[in-house]
Amino acid sequence: MSQEKTNEENIPFYQYSEFQNVKLITANIFKARFRISQKTVALKCVSSNDEFTLDNLMNEIKRYRKLEIHDGILKFYGITKQENANDYRIILEYVNEGSLRQYLKTNFQSLDWNAKINLAKQIANVLMFLHSNDIIHGKFNSENILIHNGIIKLNVFGLIKITSSFLINNLGPIQHMDPQNLELFNRICKNKSSDIFCLGIILWEISSGNPPFEMESSSNVGLLNYIVKEKREMAIPGTPHKYKEIYTDCWRHGGNSRSDISQVFKNLSEIIIPDASVEFETPQSQPYNVTDVKLENINIQKEEPEIKPDSPFFDITTEVNVFIKDLFEFFIDLFNRQPRIIRAITIKNYIREHKRNPVEILYQMTSHPSYYWFTSLIGFFYQYGIGTVADNQMALKFFNLAAIQIIDNSPLRNLYNINKEIGIICLAYMYVYGLGIEKDTSKAFQIWNKLADKGSLMALNSLAYCYIDGVGVEKNEKKAFEIYSKSAEKGFLDSQLNVCTCYQHGTGITKDEAKGFQWAIKSALSGNVRAIHDVGWCYYSGRGVFKDKKEAIKWYLKAAEREYNVSQHNLGCCYRYGDGIDRDSKEAFKWFKKAAENNYADGQLMIGKCFYLGCGTKKDIVNAIYWLNKAKANGNTYANVILERIIMIR
Numbered sequence: 001m002s003q004e005k006t007n008e009e010n011i012p013f014y015q016y017s018e019f020q021n022v023k024l025i026t027a028n029i030f031k032a033r034f035r036i037s038q039k040t041v042a043l044k045c046v047s048s049n050d051e052f053t054l055d056n057l058m059n060e061i062k063r064y065r066k067l068e069i070h071d072g073i074l075k076f077y078g079i080t081k082q083e084n085a086n087d088y089r090i091i092l093e094y095v096n097e098g099s100l101r102q103y104l105k106t107n108f109q110s111l112d113w114n115a116k117i118n119l120a121k122q123i124a125n126v127l128m129f130l131h132s133n134d135i136i137h138g139k140f141n142s143e144n145i146l147i148h149n150g151i152i153k154l155n156v157f158g159l160i161k162i163t164s165s166f167l168i169n170n171l172g173p174i175q176h177m178d179p180q181n182l183e184l185f186n187r188i189c190k191n192k193s194s195d196i197f198c199l200g201i202i203l204w205e206i207s208s209g210n211p212p213f214e215m216e217s218s219s220n221v222g223l224l225n226y227i228v229k230e231k232r233e234m235a236i237p238g239t240p241h242k243y244k245e246i247y248t249d250c251w252r253h254g255g256n257s258r259s260d261i262s263q264v265f266k267n268l269s270e271i272i273i274p275d276a277s278v279e280f281e282t283p284q285s286q287p288y289n290v291t292d293v294k295l296e297n298i299n300i301q302k303e304e305p306e307i308k309p310d311s312p313f314f315d316i317t318t319e320v321n322v323f324i325k326d327l328f329e330f331f332i333d334l335f336n337r338q339p340r341i342i343r344a345i346t347i348k349n350y351i352r353e354h355k356r357n358p359v360e361i362l363y364q365m366t367s368h369p370s371y372y373w374f375t376s377l378i379g380f381f382y383q384y385g386i387g388t389v390a391d392n393q394m395a396l397k398f399f400n401l402a403a404i405q406i407i408d409n410s411p412l413r414n415l416y417n418i419n420k421e422i423g424i425i426c427l428a429y430m431y432v433y434g435l436g437i438e439k440d441t442s443k444a445f446q447i448w449n450k451l452a453d454k455g456s457l458m459a460l461n462s463l464a465y466c467y468i469d470g471v472g473v474e475k476n477e478k479k480a481f482e483i484y485s486k487s488a489e490k491g492f493l494d495s496q497l498n499v500c501t502c503y504q505h506g507t508g509i510t511k512d513e514a515k516g517f518q519w520a521i522k523s524a525l526s527g528n529v530r531a532i533h534d535v536g537w538c539y540y541s542g543r544g545v546f547k548d549k550k551e552a553i554k555w556y557l558k559a560a561e562r563e564y565n566v567s568q569h570n571l572g573c574c575y576r577y578g579d580g581i582d583r584d585s586k587e588a589f590k591w592f593k594k595a596a597e598n599n600y601a602d603g604q605l606m607i608g609k610c611f612y613l614g615c616g617t618k619k620d621i622v623n624a625i626y627w628l629n630k631a632k633a634n635g636n637t638y639a640n641v642i643l644e645r646i647i648m649i650r
Contacts, residue, residue, distance in 0.1 A: 011061055012078030012622060014091065019043070019080065031094060041077060043089040044157065057088070064157055065622060067133070069629045072126035074146070074153050076622060090157060095148035100202070101211060103147040108209035113240060113273045114366045116206050118359065118388050120243075122152035124265040125389045127199060130156070131192050131261045140198035142205050150359035196258045200250025207243065208236045242271050269393045273366070320364050323356065328374045335422050335458060339494050339530045340429075344384035345563050345598045351386070358387030373415060375402040376422040383426070383435070392436030399427040424451055425458050432471060445472030452483075460487035461495045468507065481508030488519070496523035497531045504543060517544030524555075533559040533567045540570075540580075549580025560591060565600035568592075572606060576615075589616030596627055601634035605642075612642060621646065 019032040022043070030043040046057055067073050075093040082089070097103050100119070104111075111119075123145060130137055137144075137156065146153040201212050235244045246267045252258050259267070330350055334343045351358050362381050365371060371378065379398030382391045402423020424447060430437055431444040445466045451459035460483055466473050467480035481502045487495035496519050502508050503516030517538050523531035536555030539548045553574055559567035572591035575584045589610050595603025608627035611620045625646065631639035 011058070012091075012620060014078055014080045016080050016082045016089075030089070040094045042074075042092045042094045043080065044092055045087045045089055060157070061090075065625050066629075067130070067135070067156060069626060069633065070126060070129045072122060072129070072152050072154055074155050074157065075626075076157070078622065092155075092157065093148075093153065095146040095153050097147040097149070099143045100145040100147060100152075101142040101205070104142070104205065104209045111209075112363075112367050113243075115363045117243065117268060117271055117273065118363065119152065120203050120206055121265065121268045121389050121391065123154075123202060124199065124261060124268055126152060126154045127195060128261040128265050130154075131195070136192055137195050137198075140195050140202070142202055142211070145202070149357055192260070193258050196250050196261060196264065199261070199264065200247040203243070203247035203250065204236075207239050207247070240271060240273065242267070266393070269391045272394065272397050323354065324361070324365060324368070324374065327351070327361070328377055331377050331380065332418050332422070335425070337493050337527055339497070339528070342529050342564055344380075344386065345565065347380070347384075348386060349563050360387070362387035372401060374419060375399070376419045376426060379423065379426060392430065396427070396430055396436040399423045399430065403427050421451070421456055421458065425456075425462060428462065441466075441472035443472070457487045457490055457492040457495070461492055461498065464495070464498065477502075477508035479508070491526075493523045493526050493528040493531065496520075496526075497528055497534060500531070500534065513538075513544030515544070520544075529559050529562045529564045532562070533564050533570075536567065536570070549574075553580050560594070563594075563598055565595045565598035565603060568595035568598065569600050569603040569606065572603070576606075585610075585616035587616075596630070599634065601631050601636040601639075604628070604631035604634060605636045605639050608639060609642065612646065 018035050019041075020035050022030050022032040025031045025042075028045040030045075031040065032043050033040050061076065061079075064076050068075055074095070077091040077093070080089050080091060081087075097106075100123075127137065127140070135156075144155050146155055205212060246264060249259055250264060327347075327350065331347065334346055338346065348358070351361060358381070362378070365374065365378050365381070375398045379395045379402065381387055382398060383395035384390060388394075400423070402419050428444040428447040429435075431440045431447070433439065445463070448459045448462045448466065452463050464480045464483035464487070465471065467476045467483065469475065481499070484495050484498045484502060488499045500516040500519035500523070503512045503519065505511065517535075520531050520534045520538060524535045532555055536552045536559065537543070538545050538552075539555060540552035541547065553571065556567045556571045556574070560571050568591045572588045572595060573579065574581050575591065576588035577583065589607070592603050592606040592610060596607040604627045608624050608631060610616050611624035611627065613619070625643065628639040628643050628646075632643065
């Protein structure tokens, strides 16, 4: 394959001299560092003896690009070739903790059941992605599953159609073979059910920390007979009963009797272990709904949480406790001061800025003996996939735990109150959108209405939202404005911005853009990021204030630096088109990239276009396809137009 051919296929080709410190780490995988960017990558050797093989390689790369949109799939960066060598090297994302098997061998003693189930769910999630795309892995085992900073990364490059030429090499380790495929060697057939069987073996391996059948005969023939006779490993003492049921169901002999991957993932998500050693089970008389939430018992107070350093949870000598305390205080402030759209992004950035691993933070919180003091934060992590796979069922359970907890007279009473208030607010939103529970907007309205009666400004803001859009109650814009105003006047920042919006659009009140701008400024000066953005928009469009694009850019920049993705995108547009500022394609690319990484669909579209056109960056079709697919998945329909154009050109 020539470099010209890779150019024709829009596949990045890099000279081998651009890599340094190349080291062999497995039979055909090298670790290397880009000379310019100093980024560590993996180089996978691919044999290329004839044009037929090269065409297959090109097709494999095209298929791979469609898969790497999932964060659990290793990223593809391009191709390189050493001079005077026959093989090419595929440039892939590098992982720093090796295979799942290596990871378990190194870390097993420090893993409790929360950490093990988190690994299991990540693996099930990425297999669910493959199966949803009608892709059978065929070699699913703990050596093909990789780990990077505690996060699962699946190596699926090189998946080929399985043949029966040589059993051991083509089907992977014997221990992971589906017995149904071993009974008649001339009728070997891999399917989704076979992947499910392998998943069951992997789940057992996570529970034990050991490879399956490690103590059995080293003879392949003897081991084959052992597996064909449906011999299975014994459950490890202390394994949660439900977890054992899940993996034994996966390795049932009859493939049709096994659960599909969606059911496996759902079942794993229903396991909750708040304590490191005891599996939490909800009494049958107390199901996970809000019918038992005694809202009259909550005493919403305006004081800041009184967190004393001599309390058992916040032992200042314990670094983990200090960070969780600070994180929870930051989380509370977000709910009091920032809109819902910015909260998850801000929490992720807070963790990143403090150089913490979100997987470890979630593990530490769920295994903490006093986890019930910050269950709303744990639920938030599960809802937005922070340190784990997004899981609405788990989020619902922890929000409910926060909502039903009993407030005592301890020094941390205010902290309990706030945790409970946030849990109830979030629980109602789960009902509004049908997340992890059947959609019931009337119930959400009732929850917020009762909580607002107890003095919650957050609930007042949510109640007004219900009247604005007719969520669980008859639409009444005038009443919505009155409720927003009540909450705004008491200092709730998001309500202040919502009052601004009502004035700007004449919703429930006579239209008055100047008054709207005054409310936006009031909220912005108190630190509401969305309000800061809206002040910029008012200056940009001349809404309630004289049009001033330079002033608009100042406000956009303030919000963008606080990770507000809409401002980041708007700032990128200003730089790209020279709107109120000198045109600068590199600055435009920088801000589009930030907006894209903060999951803003329009930002993902623009960064995809930048990579496609080579605007502000080097032209890179692989990255263009990646971000355009992200934008498409987030609902940006124009992204599909560009994707189709790329396909037609190719």
